Amino acid sequence: MRIHSGFKAAILMTACSLVSCVSAQKSVDAQAAVVPGIEKFQAYTQVFPEKALITQNHATGHVGKFFFTHWKDAGAASLSLDATGAFSVSWQGGGYNYVGGPGWHYGDKNRVIGYRFEEDSGASYITLYGWGYDKAMPTSDPAHLVEYYILQRWTYDPSKDGVYGKTFVSDGVEYSTYRSVREVKPSINGPTTFYQYWSKPTQQRPLGQDHKIIFADHVKAWADTGWILPNMNNFDASDDPTYQVMAVEVFNPPKDGTASGRVWDATPR
Template identity: 30%
Template sequence: MRLKKFFKLLLAVLMCVVLGNPFYAQAAITLTSNASGTYDGYYYELWKDSGNTTMTVDTGGRFSCQWSNINNALFRTGKKFSTAWDQLGTVKITYSATYNPNGNSYLCIYGWSRNPLVEFYIVESWGSWRPPGATSLGTVTIDGGTYDIYKTTRVNQPSIEGTTTFDQYWSVRTSKRTSGTVTVTDHFKAWAAKGLNLGTIDQITLCVEGYQSSGSANITQNTFSITSSDSTTSTKIECENMTLSGPYASKITNPFNGIGLYANGDKASTTVNFSASRNYTFKLRGCGNNNNLASVDLYIDGQKKGTFYYQGTYPWEAPVENVYVSAGSHKVEIVVNADNGTWDVYADYLLIQ
C-alpha cells in the first residue's frame, strides 16, 4: 500500500512539473521552406524566393532565423487582423533582438493593409544599406526616436493578393537600435498626415528580412499590446488668455468675452502640451461681424494646418479636423490672412480634442 501511495505521489509531482511548465506544453517548431500558421497565439511566416533559410518559432512570438545564398527572404511573427487601421486602438510592440546581418537586411515592424493594398515597414535597424533609396517626405519623432517617412511603389511584384502593383509606406529610424517599444499606431497616423492612408490591416509583425545576403537573428522578446482607442478628451483655451499680436488684435466683451481679429496679421498664440502623438480636432468658437465669409487660419509650430470659416453673426464651433500633432509642447496660433476689408472675426475659445 505504501509503495502504491509513493508511486501515485511521484506521478502527481511529475504531472505538475510537465503541465506547469509552458515550454512542455508546446515545443518550438523549425521551418526551412515557405510556411505560415499560428503558434502560441502568434501568426508566423517564413517566405523566400530562393536560397537557404531556417526559422525556429518559439512561444510568445519569439523566433530565431538564419539565411544564406538567398535572393529575398522574410521571417516574421505577429498578429493577424481584419480591421480598419484607425479602429484598431493603440498597437505597441516591445521587442529585443540579437541581430547579425551580413549584407542587405532589415529588422523591422512589417505588415500589409488591404483596400488599398499597401506593404509597410517601420525599420529599426539594417545591414549594409539603409532603405528604401527614395526621397524623404519628412521626419517624425515617435517613442523618442526620429524616423524618415517614405513612399515607394512596387510594380508587378509578389503580395498577399498575388503578383500586382502596390505602394510601400516606410518609417526608417535615423539611428539603429535592436530593442525598445514601437507605437505602431503613431506611425500609421504620421503616414496619414502625409496623405499616405492605409485601409484594412491584414497583419502586423516583427520581421527580419534579408536581400541577397546572409545572416542570423534571435528575437528574444516580441510583446504586443493593444489598448482601446483614446477616449475623447478636450483642452479648452479661452482666446482672451492667449497672447495677442498684429496691428489691431484686441480683447472684446461682446458678443462674448473673447478677442477681435480685424486685419491681416492679427493673431493669438499659446503653447499647448499634447499628451499623445495622434490626430486631433481643433474647434474655434467664433463668428463674423456680418454675413460675409470670414476665415481664420490654424498654425502649429509655424506651419498652416487648416482654416476656420464663419458666415454670419451667430457663434459656432468651426472645425479643423485630422491634424496630426506629436506628443510634447507645441506653439498653436490662430491668424487672419485673408482679410479683404469686408469682415472681422470674433473668437471665443479654442477646443482641442
C-alpha cells in the same frame, strides 16, 4: 526586397514531424473556429507545436498566440520560434531572398509592439512589416493596397528611392517617412500596383535592449502627408490576410548569419 507570392500552398511538414497529423488537423480546425474567416487561407490556420523549427520554403501559421510567416525563394534559411514570441532566423550565404518572423495575422492601428533583439549578424533589414487593403477602392489607385515597413535595423536601406514625407518623433525616436510605388508586382492580392510606406529611424535601434513601436504614431505620420493606410484587419485579398509581423529579411546574403530576439504585444491594457 521581398517578392511576395502568397502562402496557400504551404504544408504541414514541420507540424507533422513533431506531432501527429491528426492532432495538427484538430488544432487547425480549432484555430479556424477561433478566427472566423481565416479558413479562406488554409495555410494560415496551421497550428504548430509550441516550439517549432521551420525549414521548408514556404510556411505560415500559429505558434501559441503568435502568427508567423516564413518565405524563401531558394537557399538555406530557417526560422525557430516558440509560444513566448522568442525567435531566431539563421541563413547561409547565397543568391536568394528570405523573409520571416512572428507577429499577428492582422494589423491594429492601436497596437504597441514590444521587441528585443539579442543578435543580428547582418540582416538586410529588421522591420515591422504588414499590409493594408481596401477592396472597395479601384485597383487603378495604388492606395487601395499598402505594404508598410517600420525599419529598426538594416545593412541595406530599402527606403532610399522613396519620396520623402515628414520627420517625427515616436517614443523618443526620430523617424522619417517615405513612400514608394510598386508597378504590377506580386502582393497579397495577386500582381497589382500598390504603395509602400516606410518609417526609418535616424539611428538604428541597438541590440540587447527592449524597444517599443507605437504603431498609431506611424499611421498618423503617414496620414499627415496624405498617405492613408487601408483596412489592416480583413480577409478580402486573394492570397493572404492583412498580417503584421516583426520580420527579418535577407537577400543575396554574402555570408552565413543569424538574427534572434523576441516580440510581444506591449499595448497598454
